[in-house]
Amino acid sequence: MQVDIIAEAEELDNSGKRFFIDRWERDVSNLNSGYGITAVLEGGGLLEKAAVSISVVSGTLTPARARAMCERGRPGVDIQGGQPYAATALSLVFHPAHPxxxxxxxxxxxxxxGGSAWFGGGCDLTPAYLNxxxxxxxxxxxxxxxxxxxxAPSLYEExxxxxxxxxxxxARREHRGIGGVFFDDMAAGAPGGGGAVVAEAFACDVAAGVLPSWRGxxxxxxxxxxxxxxRExxxxxxxxxxxxxLLIDRGVRFGLDGGRVESIMVSAPPLVAWRYMAEPKIGSAEAALLAVLREPRTWA
Known part of the structure; x- marks a missing residue:
């Protein structure tokens, strides 16, 4: 699926730029081992920066990683760490050049x-301007x-x-974007989220739906x-x-504790700015976005 996403992203970008493919392996240690492919396109026509990554890692949970899991109430994880774990992930982020x-x-x-498996994932949209x-x-x-x-009960609404x-x-009292779907702790091979959802099939469907939800x-x-x-x-x-x-994302916090930093931070946008007290004018398009980020709406 990573190969298919890369091919479609290059076609959508339409600049002639190609993804740089970085195949990596983590050195085997007493805690962790693994491998992955991090694919990055920078300076494209549509995509100022895009990353499509897969990773397969395993090892022993550190206390910090165990705490990150326990914070969301995940059962069966010893907060002290020390348990064997395995994780497989496909992730992408597209930072467009066009505001x-x-x-x-x-x-x-x-x-x-510890013998218990579960799926998670999702897809969300972060606009600078609300349409x-x-x-x-x-x-x-x-x-x-x-x-x-x-x-029913609605999996989408959940x-x-x-x-x-x-x-x-x-701290900002803002949502990062206009949302989408997000799921976690959906038990593998069993109903999840209060209804008969087969977790693996749902996760595969989510992955297949990402680009079709955005390309138009x-x-x-x-x-x-x-x-x-x-642009500003x-x-x-x-x-x-x-x-x-850096402050909230559980995957980043999990990965930075002994993970591969380049693969973790590849999701960051290429250029950013901060300006003191950057509040938009009342009635502006920028203010319209903030209103939705502060009070999420029902869209479907």
Whole structure:
């Protein structure tokens, strides 16, 4: 699937740029071993930076990694660490050059600790400028996909609520973007989330749906006009993206504790900005975005 995503991303980018393919192996130690492929495109036409990564790692849980799992109430994990674990993940992030094209982030992953396995993942949209039709289309796509697995009680509504709750910066009192779907701790080979969802099938469907949920939005928005003011606002919003990754994101915190730093930080945007008290003018397009980030809406 990584190969297919890379091929489609290069076609969408349409600049002639190609992904740099970095195949890596982690040195075997008394705690961890693993391998992966980190693919990165930089300086493209549509994509200022894009990363599509796979990783397969195993080892022994450190106390810090065990705490990161226990914080969300994951049963069967010893908070002191010391248990064997295995993790497999596919992840991507697309940071567009155009301020009107929203950032796309997605992943699917499988964890196993002490003989217990579970799936997680999701897909979410982080725009610098709100386009309500795009937001409705994105969420409608994911509602349809979720409904194929469990229409009632609504798997989509459960995953949307989880996405809104997770991608939140308490210090800013803002959500990182307009959400999407997010799921975690969905037991492998068993019903999950309160209904008959087969976790592996759902995770595969989520992975297959990522680019179809975004490509039409990207194709339309890249035609929109923009200037230096819109670019500056995009860079300011990217600052929030970095804040979330470093302060909140569980995957980053898990990975930085003994993980491969280049593969963990590849999700960061290439250029960001911070400006003191950067509040937009009342009634502006920038203010319209902030209103939605502070009070999430129902889109589908």
């Amino acid at each position: 009107k094209v929203p950032t796309l982030r997605a992943d699917v992953r499988r964890f196993e600790v 309500e039709a795009d937001a409705r289309a994105f969420h409608a796509f994911w509602r349809r996909l979720c409904d194929r697995h469990r229409p 995953c949307k609520a989880a996405c809104d709750a997770y991608f939140y910066l308490p 939005i990207a194709a339309a928005r890249r035609q929109d006009a923009f200037g230096p003011a819109e 606002w995009q860079l300011l919003r990217r600052g929030r993206y970095v804040e979330f990754n």
